[in-house]
Amino acid sequence: MPAMELIVSAIRINGDNNLDIELICPKGNDLPPFAPGAHIDVRTPSGQIRQYSLCGSPMERRVYRICVRRDVRSQGGSLSLHTDLRVRAQVTVSEPRNLFKLPNARRYLLFSAGIGITPIITMARWLVSNGSHVEWSHYEGCRSSVAFLDEVSSGTLKNVTTLYLSDEGASFRKSVPANLLQPAPDTAIIACGPEGFLTLLEKRMAEAGWSPTQLYSERFRAAPAGALSNTGKDEFVVQLASSGQCFTVGAEDTIAQVLMENGVPVALSCEQGMCGACLTRVLEGVPDHRDVVLSAAEREACNQMAICCSRSKSPRLVLDI
Incomplete structure (x- = not known):
């Protein structure tokens, strides 16, 4: 996906440990459009690439807005944005990508926790x-940590939003x-938040x-250790539909690694099965x-996969590459 060089036009605090960042084109041009649920890849000051949901208005074509929570477990991504990013700094980002699209429904129940509020x-x-029927439940540790607090508690979203705060006994x-x-x-049911929150939501459902x-x-963190393991007991063969070439993927390899080692271009970003950059059609x-x-339905269809981490249940996969 093409990269863009944008400029930081504003940085604001948006709740405890939340940094609201606005990005614009250096020439003031319109930015590529996006729909609700979209995210961009951001190269952080530490050099790492991280994915952040676009939380501004899709109608505002000249600004991308993201909100980043400082994570105490950060490996440099959110931490470097909080400590090193400055207004007028240049930032490399991808064009918007949307793997969290709104489905068609008569009624929408929205659930979010923590910084999962952003999409x-x-x-x-x-x-x-x-004019859609919307009911939104947002969970947070305390009121001061809620991003967009004014908007959800007294603004246009007040009538559809209920805040649940753990320090008030409402986890x-x-x-x-x-x-x-x-x-x-x-x-x-549309939901975004930590793994534990989403797992409990699935159980409640x-x-x-x-x-x-x-x-x-949509999860902002990978699933628990083991769930995203890219290793397996058995090797399997990946065949490219365009050329017929076949490559063996060993127990300790990923499909993406094997393809790149053999000169096959692969779109990669997070390499953890979280961003969708490497989703590839499966033909056989x-x-x-x-x-x-x-989603569960997309998995059952068996017609696409994340080749950075997913493997094969069959001896051979034919990919649309």
Whole structure:
């Protein structure tokens, strides 16, 4: 995906440990369009590439807005943005990519936790402006940590948003919204947050009788250790549909690694199965999905896979490369 050199036009605090960053084209030109749920790859001051949801308005074509939470476990990405980024600095970003698109539904239940608010708030604004039925539950540790607090507590989203604060005894484990206990076939559940939050949401949905295909989610962190392991007990063969070339993927290899070692170009970004940059069509064979990008329905279809981490359940995969 093409890279762009943008300029930091503004930096603001947006709740405890949250940095609101605005990026513009140096010449003031319009930026590539995006839809709610889209993200961009950002090369941080530390040199690492990280993915951040676009949380501004898709109608504002000259500004990209992201909100970055300082993570105490950061390996340099969010930390370097918080400590080293300055207004007027040049930042390399990708064009927007959207693997978290809003589905068509009569009713939308939105769930977010922590900095998972960033894609959800863009969706909420969009849905409200289009007259959709929206109910949004946002979970946070305390009020001072809530990003976009004014907007969700007293602004245009107030009537569709309920805040649940752990320091007030309203964690997701203790406070389950009534709407989650009443499954409906014409409802889409949209969620973003930490792995534990989403795992518990999936459990609550199953207990209440929701179909897993009604959940559309995005994780900002990879699944627990092992879930995204790119290793396996068996080797398998990957064949390229365009040339017929075949390559063996060993137990300690990834498909992407093997292809690149053999001169086959591969689009990579996070290399953890989280961003979707390497999603590739599968023409034959059964993928062993190890990513956190594809939905349950997309996994069942077996027609695409994240080649940076996923493997194969069949002896051979034919990829649309």
